[in-house]
């Protein structure tokens with residue numbers, strides 16, 4: 001199996017992401033984690049850019065001992081000298097020089113002819129080789145460079161002493177077929193290409209950075225450059241974790257492997273996200289929060305029966321504990337039952353079905369159904385009070401200039417629909433008064449509390465109240481994502497318990513009279 005060298009540029013191209021700025025300590029922390037991940041070459045920065053960057057590259061070069069440390073320089077002696085200074089403590093250093101080769105860059109940016117590009121690059125490579133055994137030369141914007149000129153520059157770079165030649169698709173312009181073809185052509189055309197390593201460096205402007213890097217490997221590239229989480233200029237670089245897992249998962253197809261310690265990927269991704277402040281989207285391949293999460297019932301059922309039905313890689317491979325079955329409105333009974341078992345409930349089929357119905361009602365209203373929500377659903381269902389009244393619907397009219405008015409629709413146990421309206425001091429008070437009218441009960445409210453029982457903006461609110469009628473005191477509980485609905489439910493719940501308690505008090509009294 002062919003080894004693909006991994007060149008990480010999170011600390012250089014990754015740091016070029018707008019808004020990202022890593023200090024020396026942060027760069028060292030990421031550098032040490034990249035070392036644990038088994039990265040072959042770590043590009044630590046661009047020392048000529050600033051004194052701070054030079055210091056950071058030097059600090060990473062001192063701290064990291066088990067990877068080659070790379071520093072970037074333009075094709076001039078001043079930049080190369082800054083890189084020399086930064087890398088002088090490094091155990092294993094590599095100088096990375098670049099010069100753009102495409103007609104657009106030659107004409108507008110560098111204002112150089114082809115000959116000047118060749119001469120400038122050759123002089124820089126020769127100067128660099130006086131101080132470095134390892135030297136990578138990049139043809140910036142190779143993706144938009146004439147193919148014969150790419151071959152000509154590569155040939156010159158090899159003769160001048162480059163040990164790696166990088167052919168970047170700097171602006172993420174090429175299709176995989178075109179990019180792979182560049183490597184194939186260079187390998188076939190440049191006589192000494194086999195003596196050095198060819199490297200791929202892609203950008204994600206059209207969302208093709210990973211697939212282009214893989215196409216380069218198929219075309220003969222020996223090294224892939226990229227960043228953790230795919231961060232970098234504009235739309236970012238090739239996400240290295242994607243390349244590594246593609247090669248691992250489809251090794252029979254690519255016939256190539258990296259030597260990364262794959263189970264360090266999740267940890268590295270989290271660290272880079274934390275220190276750069278660049279949040280990883282949930283649906284990001286490999287390291288997104290949803291990459292190993294399943295929400296829909298059919299998928300969850302498949303996962304419970306055999307994980308390979310819906311997972312082509314295991315979460316353990318990248319250092320995660322396990323896949324997640326997320327309960328939501330698309331989930332089915334199999335996953336629901338499994339979750340209840342995990343939470344320690346052992347319910348009959350009938351109880352599961354009843355709880356499942358409540359769960360679906362909640363999932364329709366709430367994005368994530370969390371463990372606390374499920375406990376509420378199950379425990380509410382298990383405490384059974386005969387439902388003399390069921391809250392069918394309610395409506396509130398409320399404004400700063402108007403009196404709160406509630407209309408409630410309640411169904412009684414004989415199927416009768418009762419509708420009543422009432423005004424109150426506030427929305428909750430008007431609901432309670434309307435329920436009093438609908439049920440014909442006269443009640444004294446002794447206590448009312450409300451609390452949030454799950455997290456986030458769509459958390460469940462729980463209303464707890466205590467009411468009294470003569471000697472009888474009862475409690476009621478209601479839960480909903482809407483606090484007015486929770487209040488109405490708690491009130492009706494308390495009335496049902498009151499009626500139940502009143503019945504048993506009367507029953508006991510009658511028995512006493514008879515005996």
Ligand SMILES: CC(=O)SCCNC(=O)CCNC(=O)[C@H](O)C(C)(C)COP(=O)(O)OP(=O)(O)OC[C@H]1O[C@@H](n2cnc3c(N)ncnc32)[C@H](O)[C@@H]1OP(=O)(O)O
Nearest residue numbers: 013016046048049050074075076098099100109110140170
């Ligand atoms: C594709 C890439 O990602 S390349 C790396 C990009 N990264 C960065 O640019 C980050 C660090 N850069 C910086 O801090 C600054 O741009 C510096 C310190 C390098 C240079 O700053 P300045 O001297 O103020 O120049 P400025 O950035 O405005 O312009 C770049 C100059 O470099 C020249 N240049 C660009 N690439 C190269 C190259 N590979 N070799 C030699 N010269 C180059 C440009 O033509 C321009 O020259 P000019 O001033 O003669 O027109």
Ligand SMILES: CC(C)C(=O)C(=O)O
Nearest residue numbers: 098138140141168170
């Ligand atoms: C310096 C080079 C390798 C680069 O970052 C690019 O071309 O995108």
